Amino acid sequence: MTPILDIAGYSLDYATPAGFTRALDAVTLAVAKGEVLGLVGESGSGKTSLAWAIMRHLPESAREAGRIRLVDKELTTTSEAEIEAIRGRRIGMVFQDPSTSLNPTLPLGEQLAEVLEHHRGLTRKQAWAEGEAMLARVGLKVPAEMMRRYPHEASGGEKQRVVIATAFACQPECIIFDEPTTALDVITARQILDLFGELQAETGVASLYISHDLALVSRVANRVAVIHRGRIVEQGKVEEVFASPQDAYTQKLLAAVPRPDHRLIEAGPGPEAKVLVEVDKVSVRYGRKPFLAKLLGRENTQFTGNRDVSLSVREGEILGIVGESGSGKSTLARALTGLNPFEGEIRFAGRPIGGLKDMDRAYRRDVQIIFQHPDSSLNPRQRIREILSRPLALYGTVEQREDAKAIGELLEQVRLPAAYAERYPHQLSGGEKQRVAIARAFASRPKLVICDEITSALDVSVQASVVELLVDLQKRFGTAYLFITHDLNLVRQIAHRIAVMYRGDLVDLVDVADLSGGQVHAYTRSLIEAVPAPAAPASELPRI
Amino acid sequence: MSPAYILKRIVLVGYTLLVVSLIVFAITQILPADAAVMMLGENATAEALSALRAKMGLDASIWAQYGHWLAGVLRGDFGVSMRTGQPVGPVMMEALGRSLLLALFSIVLMLVLALPLGIIAAVRRGRIADLLVSVISYIGVSLPEFVTATLVVLVLADWLQWLPATGYVPLTENPLQGLRHLVLPVLTISVILIAHVSRMVRSELVDVLHTDYVRAARLKGLPKRTVLYKHALRNALLPTITIVALDIGYLLGGVIVVEEIFALPGIGRQLIVAIQSRDLPSIQAGALIMAATYAIASFLADIAYARLDRRIQYD
Amino acid sequence: MIELLRRVLRSPQGALGLVLVGLILLVVILGPWIAPYDPESLAPLQRYKPPSALFWLGTDQYGRDILSRLLHGARATVVMAVFATALGTLAGAVIGTISAFLGGRSDEAIMRTVDAVMAIPSLLLALLIVNLLGKSSWNALLAIAIAFTPGMARVTRSVALAVRKQDYVNAAIARGESARFIVWREMLPNVVAPIIVEMTIRVAFAVMLFATLSFLGLGAQPPASEWGLMVAEARRFMHLSPWMILWPSLAVAFVAIGFNLLGDGLRDALNPRT
Secondary structure, three states: OOOOEEEEEEEEEEEEOOEEEEEEEEEEEEEOOOOEEEEEOOOOOOHHHHHHHHHOOOOOOEEEEEEEEEOOEEHHHOOHHHHHHHEOOOEEEEOOOHHHHOOOOOOHHHHHHHHHHHHHOOOHHHHHHHHHHHHHHOOOOOHHHHHHOOHHHOOHHHHHHHHHHHHHOOOOOEEEEEOOOOOOOHHHHHHHHHHHHHHHHHHOOEEEEEEOOHHHHHHHOOEEEEEEOOEEEEEEEHHHHHHOOOOHHHHHHHHHOOOOOOOOOOOOOOOOOOEEEEEEEEEEEEOOOOHHHHHOOOOOOOEEEEEEEEEEEEOOOEEEEEOOOOOOHHHHHHHHOOOOOOEEEEEEOOEEEOOHHHOOHHHHHHEEEEOOOHHHHOOOOOOHHHHHHHHHHHHOOHHHHHOOOHHHHHHHHOOOOHHHHHOOHHHOOHHHHHHHHHHHHHOOOOOEEEEEOOOOOOOHHHHHHHHHHHHHHHHHHOOEEEEEEOOHHHHHHHOOEEEEEEOOEEEEEEEHHHOOOOOOOHHHHHHHHHOOOOOOOOOOOOOO | OOHHHHHHHHHHHHHHHHHHHHHHHHHHHHOOOOHHHHHHOOOOOHHHHHHHHHHHOOOOOHHHHHHHHHHHHHOOOOOEOOOOOOEHHHHHHHHHHHHHHHHHHHHHHHHHHHHHHHHHHHHOOOOHHHHHHHHHHHHHHOOOHHHHHHHHHHHHHHHOOOOOOOOOOOOOOOHHHHHHHHHHHHHHHHHHHHHHHHHHHHHHHHHHHOOHHHHHHHHOOOOHHHHHHHHHHHHHHHHHHHHHHHHHHHHHHHHHHHHHHOOOOOHHHHHHHHHHOOOHHHHHHHHHHHHHHHHHHHHHHHHHHHHHOOOOOOO | OHHHHHHHHHOHHHHHHHHHHHHHHHHHHHHHHHOOOOOOOOOHHHOOOOOOOOOOOOEOOOOOEHHHHHHHHHHHHHHHHHHHHHHHHHHHHHHHHHHHHHOHHHHHHHHHHHHHHOOOOHHHHHHHHHHHHOOOHHHHHHHHHHHHHHHHHHHHHHHHHHHHOOHHHHHHHHHOOOHHHHHHHHHHHHHHHHHHHHHHHHHHHHHHHHHHHHHOOOOOOOOOOOHHHHHHHHHHHOOOOOHHHHHHHHHHHHHHHHHHHHHHHHHHHOOOOO
16 A cells, blocks of 8 residues: 655754754654554654654754655655645644644634635635534534634633644645643543544544654554654554564663553551551632622632542552642642641641641651752752752751762762762753752651652653652652652552542542552542553553 | 723722822922912012912811812812913813824834834844844834934934924814924834834744744644734734833823924923923823823723733733 | 853844943943043134044034043943932832732732832933932932832832742742742842843933933033933034034933843843753
């Protein structure tokens, strides 16, 4: 069968003041009709550059070699005007984040209809009628109303459906999906994936599915290509690549994917272990009553972050907290560290903590927090040395404070070279910055470390090494963790117990072993079902 | 846009005017000028002075005087000029009309020039056109009105003799002569505005052109022009509305200088005369009317913004 | 500091701005010494001379050398503007920081009042204040400082609030750092940079405002060689000898351009992530 999209020996360089940097190196791949090719790579691997190259959306600094062919059309030499006629009509694209890829000041319908008007020459009225039918087809309940809505009036899932409808609008031969579910919540992402499967089967469009998520690609693609530093290091049938990866990088990537059945920690502390922290009916409310609303007798618009949350962590235990964005999991972390006022009570090692004023030196030393984005949590104007010296100055021993090597030791503890002490945060990579944040948290030898989504901004392989580091530190110091994440597979690897939060409520608190099979809340069940099974060696994964 | 939003903005305009009235009154009342002495002259008898003070209410407490003045202002009565003996209100309002005409022409000229300049610079970023617009706007924002006025008078009135250097002819009397007299003042005021707004349009548009939704529109196959005018410009101009509203405050300051230089009898000129002759009621009225103009302009800008950007509902 | 200079020099605006402001500072410091003539000595025989080898920029209605007057006047114009801006920035920073720190209703009340004050055009506010205090350079300086205060309060507050939301501040709070440490070591270094940028650009504005006040006869008084005053005095002779009005006008514009460019260059240079 002749491929729809055929890329051969394609290389791409960007001109920089320091010379050319290579983004893509002799990429060769093809997608046939009805096929889904998964393109897997980490950030900076060149996967997005390839998408831009196919869409002919390259900066002026780009230098190319090789060819990109759409059926019979050589795209690299096609004129701008012809490309405009091909984009959106013969090749569609679905973008990563629907909240940024839709124009905030135009109605959703307009953004769909304009494509129909432009490419298919429909009148405005026809285009809107057709658009409405399309929205119905992508599973939107009230298509006519959705056409008139503005992006801020629709949910993330609804918006992504509109984007997908736009991509399919002109029945293109090929569609590029650029991480279409990454910005969505787990359950929404699953629904979008199902929609993708349906539409793909129905239209037989040649799909290039770009993702960093191996587990996900293993479920949606027929074939997979692994890209690393601009080169396709391995390509083949999904089952074959995952069952017996040939390239070292693929092997490493596969090993880094979190698998619930692959536990990274030993059994948790038994019931005889002492309870370290108890959260007793803690509620957090955000915002203040607006003055005018009160005046006009409107409803209180205060927003509830947590509602009567109760849980406990034993010494040396890892408690995972999962939930989608806005479920209140970070709010709890902030309450525990005195960043949010709360109602209810927290007991730490038996001591009652009713509020901010009870969080004394000892509590601050024993409870540490690590944030999601190290870019924000490390002061950009301080050297690593100064950043790490603060917990030592506050809680370190006299020897530590006077020992010039103490900072270096903290760095080595998180497997960074001691010489990094003299650098600024922006001189480090994302993973390295997060290690510095970990070192800072562990400097005071805390009893509880709260990890708030600390790996979600990192690549899979970096995430794996950070998690490994955390597990090591836990073994060494017996620290208890409150591990907050949206990644169910990851938390099943390293937590002893898992708490599930939904819209401010704690809906479940179960032992990891009881998660699948045991008595769990309906929401927890849908969460488990929504998560794509990881790319296990088992090749008989259910396919979409 | 909810009624609550509009109501809140109106309350804010009221608060602004209250604060301004307090400041203006405080500043003018501490002015080391005895109104009675000014009216009757240095040689007036003590009895005559105190009689006049009593008549003008100057012997009452400061707060009583403020209350009296404010009550008058709310009725539209700004008092009587100490210089001419005429009621201040009508004189100032008439002067305001002339100034608004000047401002209106300047804003129109600014929009006609600043938008295209900003758009060209943003679209041709890093090219000669961008550099040129950038140089022009750096020079433009760095020229105080009195310098610009000097230059345009030197060139257009003195050397080329195209236009009259000073004076004012009402448009109703002789439209052509009236317009000829307005050209130099309008040019002078617009220079800074054009420079500032074109820079803002450029930087907003550059940002918007880098957004995902503009790229998405291009990748849907829409032509460059459609993407620029339908998708990008709309979003880039929204913040510019706020900038223009803020610039109106600046424009009103510029009006003072320009009217003085070109002998244009607007509110700015009235204010300068009032300040130089320490005519308290005129100063108070002029300053309050200027601040009110600004407050109303920014109120309208807020409403326009909220109409155009559906995301803004309350704050 | 050297690192900062290097970064400023990297952008064309920064490099040009630095050169211009450097030149201006040289003139401010050395002006009186390098001036060829006494700026106030009258020479009835040398009146209205056009630029020549003897008088590079010509002479004025009293036969005073314009170049010498400009060189002397640099101090009156530039130093005053810098002081006025610094004073206004300081006052604004205090108000803005307090407002951001208090938060809630107090913050709203303070900021609404600041907005209200900003409804009076800066020039008008300065005019009213000078008129209240009396015509003089120092009063003009004070008036400009007061006129700048609300704007700087707004800028400071928004920067402080943005920094306050950063996780490194949260981390410091969670770590149990003292309020003093958080404000001085974590927040201040990040707040100061954008304020310095804003301040530099405002010096340009202050130079213009100060010259305008003098031009209107409310700032520096004769026989001072303040540039705005020189323009005002030269207006009567504009038709006769245009260079008299041209040179001081251009000098004001030159200074304003220099500080505007430097401000933009600093903005890029002080961003720690570029």
